[in-house]
């Protein structure tokens with residue numbers, strides 16, 4: 001059975017939510033339908049409790065990745081306002097516009113529960129010079145840290161505002177897209193059930209990457225895929241990094257290795273936070289988060305050190321390469337492996353006793369092991385070099401007891417060929433957020449949603 005809508009949005013992650021927000025705010029007269037494969041926010045509960053259920057039981061949709069709020073719902077809620085990382089939105093819409101929209105998104109987050117959170121910035125920081133003096137580059141950014149707790153509150157408030165203005169269809173994955181003869185689209189959510197619309201915004205995120213690949217193949221939309229980031233999560237006493245994290249919260253630092261001239265970078269820094277497992281298609285990798293609420297803080301700071309791997313022809317499956325390395329760590333450790341930096345340097349595995357004797361209390365119950373059996377030498381050499389470089393600006397980073405968890409993998413979606421307005425070669429079919437390959441962050445994904453909603457309303461205005 002078919003119905004009609006003015007706009008269909010596929011995916012209720014940050015990209016889809018901010019598109020919907022703009023339509024609801026500026027054109028409440030429009031019928032906007034949002035399809036979401038996952039659940040409402042309050043029903044998103046991962047069954048892994050560490051006791052009865054210890055590992056992924058492959059739910060129909062993953063409560064961590066799918067549902068209102070998307071992959072970012074239980075994240076640390078760091079909204080970085082920058083063109084230096086987090087995506088390449090600026091290549092499409094221009095640097096000034098991208099920053100303007102990220103600031104606009106920040107304003108909405110602040111007015112929906114984030115008013116008491118802090119904005120950190122690298123502007124005017126003396127740490128830039130200190131980094132430079134030690135062959136490290138501190139990337140420019142302002143970051144709003146909502147924290148996992150406030151991020152949830154903001155999402156709750158935005159949903160409350162939208163739920164009566166936009167039609168949400170939860171637990172309803174879109175199956176396929178058909179182009180109609182009139183130049184519109186049929187968005188199928190059942191064999192015969194569809195919504196027809198002139199405008200479709202796909203915002204399916206990382207979890208919708210295979211769906212997006214199918215759609216691009218069916219509609220002959222060109223794509224490109226050649227990057228994966230691989231590395232470890234470092235955990236150390238928070239005091240070692242406190243001069244950086246107190247001022248900047250998250251410092252994105254890049255190091256060019258002397259040996260191979262590879263770029264190693266810090267990623268997702270969580271002051272006073274916890275290291276956590278992440279499950280991607282049944283493969284356990286590592287991640288981290290922290291809370292805004294001081295009572296939930298730990299004594300440690302964690303961050304990832306990642307090396308980007310770009311592949312050239314004929315190899316195309318960069319994500320498959322990252323998955324294979326993660327699988328290897330799962331095979332050896334039954335999940336994530338943890339190793340003391342001192343043990344890695346001495347060429348021996350860590351064991352329970354060595355970890356227990358160390359001064360850093362692990363915040364994740366991982367299997368002590370040997371990361372050199374998992375990570376390719378070139379990647380591991382780069383990580384070790386960077387740890388020594390960081391030790392110069394944060395003495396203690398290269399201590400024997402610093403913990404390294406592996407592996408951390410950052411998968412990238414293939415890039416969908418899009419024009420400057422994030423429109424595919426099909427008029428009215430837009431692709432935004434992480435699913436487009438253009439963004440890999442909350443702020444860029446959200447900004448792309450605002451941008452495309454604006455474009456569509458502009459065009460609708462011109463038609464009317």
Ligand SMILES: Cc1cc2nc3c(=O)[nH]c(=O)nc-3n(C[C@H](O)[C@H](O)[C@H](O)COP(=O)(O)OP(=O)(O)OC[C@H]3O[C@@H](n4cnc5c(N)ncnc54)[C@H](O)[C@@H]3O)c2cc1C
Pocket residue numbers: 010011012013014015016035036037038065066067068069070071072073074075076077078079080086172173174175203204205206207208211278287432433434435439440441442443445446
């Ligand atoms: C643990 C974790 C922590 C993170 N922390 C941060 C952070 O602190 N700062 C930061 O900038 N970024 C962070 N990120 C990344 C950030 O969450 C993503 O960049 C962001 O969520 C991308 O938004 P999106 O809307 O493009 O996609 P997503 O958030 O992935 O949302 C896509 C939505 O589309 C739905 N969907 C997929 N396919 C279909 C379909 N066929 N039909 C219907 N619905 C579909 C999915 O269920 C999902 O809800 C983190 C990610 C993770 C996993």
